Amino acid sequence: MSILIDKKTKVCVQGITGRDGSFHTERMIEYGTKVVCGVTPGKGGTTILGIPVYDTVKEAVEREGANTTIIFVPARFATDALLEAGDSGVGLVVCITEGIPVLDISKVLKFYREKGVTLIGPNSPGLISPGESKVGILPSNIFKKGGVGVISRSGTLTYELVSHITNSGLGESTCIGIGGDPLIGLKFIDCLKQFGKDPDTEAILMVGEIGGHDEEDAADFIVHNISKPVVAFVAGKTAPPGKRMGHAGAIISGGSGTAREKIEKFESVGIRVASEPEEVGELLKGIL
Amino acid sequence: MNLHEYQAKQIMREYGLPVQGGRVATKPKDAEKIARDYGNPVMVKAQVHTGGRGKAGGVKYAKTPDEAENYARGILGMRIKNFPVKKVLIAKAVDIKKEYYLSVIMDRDKKSPLIMASREGGMDIEEVARRKPKAIKKLWVDPVYGLLPHQAKEIMLSLFDDGKFALRSANIVEALYRLFTECDAQIAEINPLALDDGGKLWVTDAKVVLDDNALSRHPKLEKLRDPDPGEDKELAAKEAGLSYIPLSGYIGCVVNGAGLAMATMDLIKKYGGEPANFLDIGGSSSPEKVEKALSILLLDKNVRVIFFNIFGGITRCDDVASGVIRATESMKIGLPMVARLTGTNEDEARQILKNSPIIPVQSMSEGAIRAIELAKGN
CATH class of the missing domain: 3.40.50.261 (Succinyl-CoA synthetase domains)
Known part of the structure; x- marks a missing residue:
């Protein structure tokens, strides 16, 4: 047993085609994490590392059944990525991005409270349940x-x-x-x-x-x-x-x-x- | 980013807050001229990024332009908590009947903006919080809905017994909150908010701290940056994607990760040494970054030894090792170096450093102890 994530956790990666996003997606897959989809606006319909890429988080979650998303989106786009994640139906959002304005996070957290979504981060290395799953860069x-x-x-x-x-x-x-x-x-x-x-x-x-x-x-x-x-x-x-x-x-x-x-x-x-x-x-x- | 009082007041004025006239002088003679223009008693106030200016003698009441010049002469060039005073604010004096406190800050606990108001103005709010916590009115604002009109009124009604006056003054709270959100401030504080004999409120001292993470969307505010002595190195480091803070010791530290960098400083201290700096080279490091880090570190002439403490994860130990080698080739380091490189590609790193003068160690504590020994002999 573990908390928050385990073998059954299905992960969506936001910013999957970026340098950090693709590098760590590969590491997560190696570890056994079930990465089921990725999102990069404008790259919907393609695949990376065998993972289908979508334009929106909502579509990715609906099609692939992800219950967790991890965000590698650059700071200036990250607030919207967080809000989009919170509105997509996932229960857990892990935000690796550093440098997001504090006032934005206060709004995101208010939105998450209403939606019942859990946030880890921002500016987090993510989390790992050894032998089960890793959603992060550890x-x-x-x-x-x-x-x-x-x-x-x-x-x-x-x-x-x-x-x-x-x-x-x-x-x-x-x-x-x-x-x-x-x-x-x-x-x-x-x-x-x-x-x-x-x-x-x-x-x-x-x-x-x-x-x-x-x-x-x-x-x-x-x-x-x-x-x-x-x-x-x-x-x-x-x-x-x-x-x-x-x-x-x-x-x-x-x-x-x-x-x-x-x-x-x-x-x-x-x-x-x-x-x-x-x-x-x-x-x-x-x-x- | 910290703003000076005169900058904070300028912004507050733009938001319609009642700020009395004031201009900045860098020479005593200019102070005299400004005071003469105003024709009234003025305050001469040191502009530095620290509190306790009054206690240090950096705030004076001048009845005449000549007095203003004399005070300015004394204050300019003085050091307040080690911050040299390069500017004074010459502000029209206000006949203060009573002082209040008003601020908006971001509350880490409730994860929302918090408005604080108190009738105990003019002193440190932390002091009031310790001594008379009930004297502070607190109101949390929903960051999505923003400040609601009745909340602004509630704040002012807590400050003033005269209800009509309180309601009339609620626009001050609204303006301050608007400034807080539109400028992405972490702190927007008026202390004191002064009531004069004529029953008018004035911002007589102001403090604004901006969120560094939000500066990229406020290029105009970014221009207000006035680096403190030594801070230019911090900013140069930031440009290069490094996080550097100079300290007073002699062991230069190069570490990946902020937490590990602090723990490294603490460990050096524990074993009897003194760290020269905090330096986080960040997550994904390239040899160029390491080279840059060393060049910044070497500007500090107190550094007698350099201690690399790298826990490789995303940071690759071989990248760090290559950077060190490149730095030794491109500049004269002339100091002993101790390296603890663990994790991703540590074997490759060891290979790279094999024929170099860098002393390898196995653990953080061994590295700290070794660095202290070497500093003694250097």
Whole structure:
């Protein structure tokens, strides 16, 4: 078992003929993901990697029965791609695109709430349920099916941490990159709820960073709602205030959103925080 | 992107908000001239991208043009929290009876614009939130429907006991919200919104922060950019698809991914070193990008050693290795280099770096420790 995606997930790729879209579609197919269709406006009727391409998401979803879509569309077209995805009948949208205006995302999220559509991202590396399916750009070789659920605001840092989980002999149930933007769809708490109910997830790793206070909110949520062990890592202890550290959402503003606050909060509710990436494997092994 | 007060006020004026007259001076003599034109007492205000200007002595009340000139002389060239003051705003002074607070920000929690208003104006809103959270009126706006007329009224009714005055002033909230959405702002703040003796409201201080992600659709606003010292390097990096922020240490870092770049800095600090920078070379890296990253890094004369920390996924380790080799051929690096390259094409990368002076390491922590040792001897 896993959360959000599994062997049955049927995926549509928006921006499938682009450089990144086609490269990662191939990787997803290699991994065993059921990519059933792609969309590039103006290229309907063609195929790429044996996958039929459509002009609109609605048509692609109707014809091929996709229930999930992943977006590789450039930032300036991505807002409309998101709205189109939300109106197509799929239940899950994964947005890899970085650099979408925040106000646009607030409108998209409002639309998704009305339609009952779940968004992962934007500015996300996607997600993977090892041995089941991958909808994203995460390097598959570092993952192994297992009992650790991973939720992260980061990309490569997640891979670093996952490699330590896998090298320690453990594996992952599902690993979700929730995205590095200030406004995102699924947040820590939403993912925690799902991992809490997933029988195959035995422990959870949260990977946070500076900016906002979602980590603190998650810590409070865990105290009352999650009985599974949780381990955390927080990046940005040395980040200067007022500077955006690569991710649009990673900024200490008005003196709040520091790594120190987040680590102290986690520790105050008994969540173990790794002091460096390599410790994560050992911490989880010690618990499981 | 942060705007100066005078730029924020200019935009607010365009949106019909009541901003008193003001012009910018870069020389004391100009300050005097502007003050003379206005013929009234003026405020002389340092224009820097940071708060706490008043406390630092960067905001003065000048009764005469000569006083304005003197104050401008003192403020121009001063440093506020390490930001040099290159411009002062000379603004007509307002006889303030009472100060209010009004802002629109994007709320990460509710994923919607949030309007905040308070009778406790003129001070830091974070301070008010800590001390008297009930003194802040909060109202979330549906981003699709936008601000509704009754919501604008509700905000002003929370500020003023005189209901008629509140209703008459609701257009201020509407204008500020329109500015917020049309300019893709992250923050549009009036603090204080000042009530003068004649019962008129004025924007006497303003702050606007724009969403970097939206600047491409606001070329006019992009032109308002006034880089801070050192920021030119950040912008040059951005041009090249890199994300770079200088720090005060001596270990130069080249990393792929923002989270990993922060974790690398943290790790260096943990083992007793000081990172010289944050540098994310991004997802799909080419040798050219790595070369560019090194050239930016080398502008910082404090850098004594360079630490590459690459977790290959989409980024190919061999691309990074080729970039390093190309950089060593095209420029004089003259610094020890430590490389941790793991993941996609790591064997090829090792081959490329085999006969180079670059020191290979197996893990992040080993790399950090090695870099610190090398920095000591350099």
